[in-house]
Amino acid sequence: MTTASIPVLTKKDFQTDQEVRWCPGCGDYAILSAVQSVFPELGIPREKFVVISGIGCSSRFPYYMNTFGFHTIHGRGPAVATGVKITHPELEVWLATGDGDSLAIGGNHTIHMLRRNVGIKVLMFNNKIYGLTKGQYSPTSEFGKKTKSTPYGTADRPFNPLGLVIGADTSFVARSVDVFQGHLKDTLKKAAAHKGSAYVEILQNCNIFNDGAWFELTEKEARSEHVVQLENGKPLIYGKNRDKGIRLNGMELEVVHLGNGNGLTEKDILVHDEHHPNPAYAFLLAQMEEKPGFPTPIGVLRSWDRDRYEDVMSKQIQDVIAKRGPGDLAKLLSAGDTWEVR
Amino acid sequence: MTTASIPVLTKKDFQTDQEVRWCPGCGDYAILSAVQSVFPELGIPREKFVVISGIGCSSRFPYYMNTFGFHTIHGRGPAVATGVKITHPELEVWLATGDGDSLAIGGNHTIHMLRRNVGIKVLMFNNKIYGLTKGQYSPTSEFGKKTKSTPYGTADRPFNPLGLVIGADTSFVARSVDVFQGHLKDTLKKAAAHKGSAYVEILQNCNIFNDGAWFELTEKEARSEHVVQLENGKPLIYGKNRDKGIRLNGMELEVVHLGNGNGLTEKDILVHDEHHPNPAYAFLLAQMEEKPGFPTPIGVLRSWDRDRYEDVMSKQIQDVIAKRGPGDLAKLLSAGDTWEVR
Amino acid sequence: MATITDPVVRAHKREVIEKAVLRFCGDSGDGMQITGSQFTNTVALYGNDLATFPDYPAEIRAPAGTLPGVSGFQIQFSSADVFTPGDAVDVLVAMNPAALRTNIKDLKPNGILIVNSDAFTDGDLRKADLTTNPLEDSSLDAYRLFPVGLERLTRTALQDLGLDAKSMDRCKNFFALGMCYWLYNRTMDLTYKWIEDKFKTKALLVEANKLAMRAGYNYCEATEAFQVSYEIPPAKLTPGTYRNLSGNQALAIGFVAASQKAGLPLFLGSYPITPASDILHELSMYKNFGVMTFQAEDEIAAITSAIGASYSGALALTTTSGPGMALKTEAMGLAVAVELPLVICDIQRGGPSTGLPTKTEQADLLQAMFGRNSEAPIPILAPSTPGDCFWVAVEACRIALKYMVPVIILSDGYLANGAEPWRIPKIDEIPGIKVKFATDPNGFHPYSRDPNTLARPWAIPGTLGLEHRIGGIEKQDVTGNINYEPLNHEKMVRLRAAKVEAVTQDIPDLVPAGDPDGDLLIVAWGSTYGAITAGMKTMRAKGHRIGHVHLRHLNPMARNLGELLGRYRHVLVPEMNLGQLSMLLRAKFLVDVQGYNKIQGQPFKQSEIEAKIEEILG
Amino acid sequence: MATITDPVVRAHKREVIEKAVLRFCGDSGDGMQITGSQFTNTVALYGNDLATFPDYPAEIRAPAGTLPGVSGFQIQFSSADVFTPGDAVDVLVAMNPAALRTNIKDLKPNGILIVNSDAFTDGDLRKADLTTNPLEDSSLDAYRLFPVGLERLTRTALQDLGLDAKSMDRCKNFFALGMCYWLYNRTMDLTYKWIEDKFKTKALLVEANKLAMRAGYNYCEATEAFQVSYEIPPAKLTPGTYRNLSGNQALAIGFVAASQKAGLPLFLGSYPITPASDILHELSMYKNFGVMTFQAEDEIAAITSAIGASYSGALALTTTSGPGMALKTEAMGLAVAVELPLVICDIQRGGPSTGLPTKTEQADLLQAMFGRNSEAPIPILAPSTPGDCFWVAVEACRIALKYMVPVIILSDGYLANGAEPWRIPKIDEIPGIKVKFATDPNGFHPYSRDPNTLARPWAIPGTLGLEHRIGGIEKQDVTGNINYEPLNHEKMVRLRAAKVEAVTQDIPDLVPAGDPDGDLLIVAWGSTYGAITAGMKTMRAKGHRIGHVHLRHLNPMARNLGELLGRYRHVLVPEMNLGQLSMLLRAKFLVDVQGYNKIQGQPFKQSEIEAKIEEILG
Numbered sequence A, B: 001m002t003t004a005s006i007p008v009l010t011k012k013d014f015q016t017d018q019e020v021r022w023c024p025g026c027g028d029y030a031i032l033s034a035v036q037s038v039f040p041e042l043g044i045p046r047e048k049f050v051v052i053s054g055i056g057c058s059s060r061f062p063y064y065m066n067t068f069g070f071h072t073i074h075g076r077g078p079a080v081a082t083g084v085k086i087t088h089p090e091l092e093v094w095l096a097t098g099d100g101d102s103l104a105i106g107g108n109h110t111i112h113m114l115r116r117n118v119g120i121k122v123l124m125f126n127n128k129i130y131g132l133t134k135g136q137y138s139p140t141s142e143f144g145k146k147t148k149s150t151p152y153g154t155a156d157r158p159f160n161p162l163g164l165v166i167g168a169d170t171s172f173v174a175r176s177v178d179v180f181q182g183h184l185k186d187t188l189k190k191a192a193a194h195k196g197s198a199y200v201e202i203l204q205n206c207n208i209f210n211d212g213a214w215f216e217l218t219e220k221e222a223r224s225e226h227v228v229q230l231e232n233g234k235p236l237i238y239g240k241n242r243d244k245g246i247r248l249n250g251m252e253l254e255v256v257h258l259g260n261g262n263g264l265t266e267k268d269i270l271v272h273d274e275h276h277p278n279p280a281y282a283f284l285l286a287q288m289e290e291k292p293g294f295p296t297p298i299g300v301l302r303s304w305d306r307d308r309y310e311d312v313m314s315k316q317i318q319d320v321i322a323k324r325g326p327g328d329l330a331k332l333l334s335a336g337d338t339w340e341v342r
Numbered sequence C, D: 001m002a003t004i005t006d007p008v009v010r011a012h013k014r015e016v017i018e019k020a021v022l023r024f025c026g027d028s029g030d031g032m033q034i035t036g037s038q039f040t041n042t043v044a045l046y047g048n049d050l051a052t053f054p055d056y057p058a059e060i061r062a063p064a065g066t067l068p069g070v071s072g073f074q075i076q077f078s079s080a081d082v083f084t085p086g087d088a089v090d091v092l093v094a095m096n097p098a099a100l101r102t103n104i105k106d107l108k109p110n111g112i113l114i115v116n117s118d119a120f121t122d123g124d125l126r127k128a129d130l131t132t133n134p135l136e137d138s139s140l141d142a143y144r145l146f147p148v149g150l151e152r153l154t155r156t157a158l159q160d161l162g163l164d165a166k167s168m169d170r171c172k173n174f175f176a177l178g179m180c181y182w183l184y185n186r187t188m189d190l191t192y193k194w195i196e197d198k199f200k201t202k203a204l205l206v207e208a209n210k211l212a213m214r215a216g217y218n219y220c221e222a223t224e225a226f227q228v229s230y231e232i233p234p235a236k237l238t239p240g241t242y243r244n245l246s247g248n249q250a251l252a253i254g255f256v257a258a259s260q261k262a263g264l265p266l267f268l269g270s271y272p273i274t275p276a277s278d279i280l281h282e283l284s285m286y287k288n289f290g291v292m293t294f295q296a297e298d299e300i301a302a303i304t305s306a307i308g309a310s311y312s313g314a315l316a317l318t319t320t321s322g323p324g325m326a327l328k329t330e331a332m333g334l335a336v337a338v339e340l341p342l343v344i345c346d347i348q349r350g351g352p353s354t355g356l357p358t359k360t361e362q363a364d365l366l367q368a369m370f371g372r373n374s375e376a377p378i379p380i381l382a383p384s385t386p387g388d389c390f391w392v393a394v395e396a397c398r399i400a401l402k403y404m405v406p407v408i409i410l411s412d413g414y415l416a417n418g419a420e421p422w423r424i425p426k427i428d429e430i431p432g433i434k435v436k437f438a439t440d441p442n443g444f445h446p447y448s449r450d451p452n453t454l455a456r457p458w459a460i461p462g463t464l465g466l467e468h469r470i471g472g473i474e475k476q477d478v479t480g481n482i483n484y485e486p487l488n489h490e491k492m493v494r495l496r497a498a499k500v501e502a503v504t505q506d507i508p509d510l511v512p513a514g515d516p517d518g519d520l521l522i523v524a525w526g527s528t529y530g531a532i533t534a535g536m537k538t539m540r541a542k543g544h545r546i547g548h549v550h551l552r553h554l555n556p557m558a559r560n561l562g563e564l565l566g567r568y569r570h571v572l573v574p575e576m577n578l579g580q581l582s583m584l585l586r587a588k589f590l591v592d593v594q595g596y597n598k599i600q601g602q603p604f605k606q607s608e609i610e611a612k613i614e615e616i617l618g
């Protein structure tokens, strides 16, 4: 174990000499800063970090992280990362990706990586737009959105990204926001602590092509009315005066008001259980943002331990070696029926 | 409307002169026969049917259907079908695919087609194996399964196919079984009646490379103990003596016994609502097959009406034409600033 | 709102010249592309011939003031024919030190250099890795330097509008534009109009930008900064109505034209990628032409959805660039196997892999020829100028529909974004496109063939009695049934090849520009057309006997090409790749052609072509 | 359980002959592939040289008894060298009318024809589209026909075992096998052994199959059906230990050998596809060699996961066939751009598109050369025989690791499934592979280069102090930083090409087989080796001066090839495509090579090569 003596690392240790090439005001800066301040706190030697990405503004991320980095091709980051993780399960592999990179061209690799539970931490920068290609709609753009490629509005409903990945049985699912630095760092640390795949949707503002996409959630005034923070074991209460809560009624969630004489109190409110054994629970939470009048949940929706693909695979190898001994090339070459020619 | 005078069609009208090239005993025969007997009952002229597929044993389907048919390339059926449906929304487009074709290489096209709610009816032949390539594991093969490509067992958990497509917000989701002809035909008719995308998982036996994959469900004796039929508005009761039921308890489902003195009766049992507005309900049902001791639900899990991609798109076109009149080529060519040279 | 009128033009020295090359350069945020295209439209409308070259970084916005952040727009305009945006620049407008540093090398000795002197603080210099201030050291002595405080002057001009400093500074490019309008005696009306509807909702910005531009104009007028202004008379172009058109626009309207001529709905399946995305943007606006644009989840879905559309009777199209092209190759093979019409546009960019997304290159020719499993031949066309893109789009559709084959169009980033005056054709100048769907069940066979074109019938779903099955597995000729027989396979492979070869019957013999025989034949394709035409002109003037054939049809090639190659002592093939067309010509004709291969993400310069010819002919 | 011993061989006429060609054919369900490989192993162990050719339909099982359902297995074995499975057949075993009908044309006049006469009911005939019974009409008079009631006889032999009819009939192929063992005087021991562990859990089946085979043997012995049996003495092969090996097996163990030699773990990222899947199956069994096999969700994930594995220090590999190859092209470009070692196996099959999945072809050469966006050169190797696959696998890994490049191996369905006796090399006959990871941070640059190979350092994640970034965007040489400068791009493009060219230093000069100069040089590659070698032999015997060079290295090519081409009057290039190597040779050397192009999903026959040579040399 190299972790024996870890040099004390600081944020600066994770910054590179490359000038950051994002638009002034882009939400990506905040995410970069959060990651650069969380990594040193993880107690992992810097050389163990690998940051992989696809293509997109968000995918420029690795160039600005002073770790091992691989800026691959559009949508294929999850597969490249899987190859890295299988070969070296001990590495700390993070994937920076966008709503287009991860959910359009990369959708299949994403859900398969998550299904396999490869121990990769995904940062999905969701700005609901294709930034790098200058403003076409993405699989998370709202229905009817007018963009460069849809001057008359889109004709398709967006994915619910967290709903989709829960459908793929993702073992850790969370959401945070670029400008909520504290919450973001917190969430990243929880993702880092999780053994298997972690999918973190980060709501990010593209101030050039989709400015204000998350205004409702980030704008100081409205914020507390439109966001509910999920904290394990705590009730889903929100509102400037914490006077609103989410109640489970049969298979439906409902927003209720507290202490306005309707007799409802905190104990009527749904208490969050991020370890709920049934993914349907997290799935239900993921549906909230779609429902008018509901706040958007941020924090950890699901955290569930199950075998990691790379571990099962290396165990298979170790077991076979233990049982049959390490492979002998000479034996392999002369396997099966052989005969002598003199 | 061409439907004005529909010739009365019979099963024979949908059979081709090509000899069917599946292994003797393959479950695909039963599915073919069911489809060939349902199509004539839909009151749609034969020339309006288009059957599209990818690659796989299951994808040979179009060759045996005397309709318009397109055997495309591996995994791309959904995209080809989308092109057809957008161009001619009035056509009746069906997609024959396998667990590999639809969920491995074709996973991304599948979830995007379903998200867009293109009016295509998907028949997903789930035999939990790659048949045509002679027996490698598929994304639906059970964890640890030994196959040609995994002699020491698989290292990854399978998709829950219906969970995945519900995660993609599929508007119609159902399951049936190759050998349950009556139920299968019924389910196909319901799929046909649905306006938007319909995803029907058909449990199919590959008697050569994965024989008995669904034995528990199909075998005469055990059948009624391991299958629960979903019928809209009816309680989830099953068992040879209909003495078992599914009860909703908070966010969890539980199997309960009826009339064995525990005081539980039919009214304690969950009543199926295929039109439940919240997809989390169907998602919960989809989780059942995973849970030990639970029966596998067959029938329609979800049926929910929403706009079809192709309709929104053609409406956009009609609206613009209505507003601006049909395009005038001469005007288009000389659009913008022009000048004369003499 | 203050009414704006052009100042009365005071008497000052005016020189009439033939042509000029002007380049705006600055930060990605300085609006150089807008400034450039405004100037372009104005000179176009005035009647000059012109060519433009926008050049910008791959990042949306690299950090302000840095070298990678520099964006440029160059235009050559003239009273004579223009073939290129020009090698060296007569007037350079530089908005900051980084722009100055990266562009100054292209300014002609004694050329006019307008610099925004407000952007030369030590901080600005540092961002451009400059240690001394070029405005002060003597590094710019070779030029006619005009340092202008663009920010200061603009703010003064706008002071009464009550805008914040940032917004005022955003108008400074219009101040510079105004100066250039003065310098070349151009009216500002067109840009006034543009500003008005661009900002229609924001009256204040309308006024601000107009004022800034006018201030720039008046600044020259008042200060007489330049002792002289220039006049470039209109060019003698073929009579007709003209518009200014970029390559991607030309492709887009070309496809609409083809769909109208063929009487088929147009379907575009596409996934955004630089520099092809604009075609998608453009076509998505033409809903009243019944155009269906489908933004797919990836390039594979883009092309396969187009194949589905083609199968059901649409004029189907997919657009992309190199990396996306690579992803479409398996599906192209399917289109070849099922013999359906399809047009595939590859707007080439620098590679390999992600490469240089915003730079131009011609290195996808061999991918287009051979980038598919097994023998899957596809006709290939290449436009030579932005305006030519229109005609190539129509021709590609015509061939696809006539022969029932996929067709590839190879454009590139330089054509896509470059613009030129384009004579608007009369509708009947555009070739008609005949399409006949199969309708008669009698003796219908999905793979029966037209004797001339070898095309199979197009029998679309919904046609009574024509139910049939197609697919990517090898099939029996005529019936289309699955078939693995050895001789049938060979027959089908050769049929698919013969079908593509049959296109030669539609290809006119090549007629060399310049001399019909002699010292040197230049064979080329695509966007190198302008530089070669211009370069050849000068070299012929020097008495060399030079011919030039520019291949619009790359596969198959014109029948008489082999014969032409024999008529000259040397054959030169300039390409922005490592010699791809050269290889095809050598293999086909066994002629020792010389490649001239520049692969820098930049188009050839006229002077480079001239030097190369000089080198060969001495 | 009845103990089984071979019958005492009664005196009967035995003829010693040099070689024989035997073909089993029947329904996909009749177990012809098993029967064939059993016979092969027995013959191999006896010491004959041999070559085999399995040929089966794409469907798992087409309907029993139909023409498309026919599956065949052919073997040529001899006391002399064997180069091909043989053109015409000496002994044909046909299990049903469909098999008889599709295979009879290959049986030599007066050849031995063993037919399962129990399978000739009217129903069976109809399934084979036969109107009359060939056993009764005189259509088979030209052959020595032996109608044998295989079902009846087998059932009789097994009657005491209490098996149902269906199970008994399933043993009939072993009855036929037993007959062939008698016919060629071979021991059945090996097959006994095989049956025992194949059915170990099912004692009854063990006995049944053994009995059936023995019954077949005894049937000949008793009935003296054939007046004569044949003996083919062992071949004089290079001394050593031999095993029988198919091309796909050879690739698999070749890669394991390379990983052991290089001291690197082997990673295979793959998606199943015919005829490449067996490599995945084979490697997935070698866990005790630390082999990691990742069955990806598609071909793109397969290659990109391999690129990730290579990035982190594994010997990375991806295997596929044509359609999958097409899907990997974008990722290959990435591997070229990031300069990481990677081996890509394309087991070619008939195309285009899905084409003929189980048939062989050589039509992916140009895809391998050019099927990527922009200039992305990759070294290409091709094995010439099943056994050679082992050596090519090792060589491909060596080059990939030495030059830090992706390398493509082009095998094909014929090599993949065909088998030959293979001399097992001593471990030290296998070239060592040196690999050095970068470890020293001092002066480390991700794109610094080794002067001889131009390879960049391999600095894998986890290495202290070597943190760095790579990617597909164009980069500055040495530093690897993103860079869009024109001259840097040209430099990098030429560097990547020079790196591949540098491989020539490892390629030995070609030495033609046959004559070093003269009338005709045959240049070829891949699985055509055997037919050409055999054909050339006969034609040289007729006095023609013929040379043959078989290219293992297709890109780059051996240094002396150009010079060789000049030494012969004619150059012939036989290929199972429309002339792909021909094109490369014509372009590179401007030599008018003649292509001989067969594209039928079937390998060349020796006689075809002979006829072609005859045609050229008269």
Ligand SMILES: Cc1ncc(C[n+]2csc(CCOP(=O)(O)OP(=O)(O)O)c2C)c(N)n1
Pocket: A055, A056, A057, A058, A059, A074, A097, A098, A099, A100, A101, A102, A125, A127, A129, A130, A131, A132, A133, A138, C271, C272, C273, C274, C299, C323, C324, C327, C354
């Ligand atoms: C194969 C391929 N197709 C398309 C592109 C063009 N492209 C680059 S990034 C991108 C989408 C970016 O959107 P997103 O992933 O949301 O990232 P963002 O820029 O918004 O952060 C596209 C379409 C490409 N580089 N490669």
Ligand SMILES: Cc1ncc(C[n+]2csc(CCOP(=O)(O)OP(=O)(O)O)c2C)c(N)n1
Pocket: B055, B056, B057, B058, B059, B074, B097, B098, B099, B100, B101, B102, B125, B127, B129, B130, B131, B132, B133, B138, D271, D272, D273, D274, D299, D323, D324, D327, D354
């Ligand atoms: C691009 C490509 N990759 C791989 C293959 C090989 N292949 C054909 S079918 C198939 C999987 C079939 O499995 P499934 O979809 O479950 O169909 P089934 O045969 O089981 O009905 C594969 C891997 C192919 N034909 N094309």
Ligand code: SF4
Pocket: A021, A022, A023, A025, A026, A027, A028, A057, A058, A127, A131, A132, A205, A206, A207, A208, A209, C060, C061
């Ligand atoms: S385009 Fe949008 S996402 Fe990209 S860098 Fe600029 S602001 Fe950020």
Ligand code: SF4
Pocket: B021, B022, B023, B025, B026, B027, B028, B057, B058, B127, B131, B132, B205, B206, B207, B208, B209, D060, D061
């Ligand atoms: S292999 Fe399996 S799925 Fe394929 S046809 Fe045979 S039984 Fe059916």
Ligand SMILES: [Mg+2]
Pocket: A098, A099, A100, A125, A126, A127, A128, A129, A130, A131, A138
């Ligand atoms: Mg985005």
Ligand SMILES: [Mg+2]
Pocket: B098, B099, B100, B125, B126, B127, B128, B129, B130, B131, B138
């Ligand atoms: Mg399957």
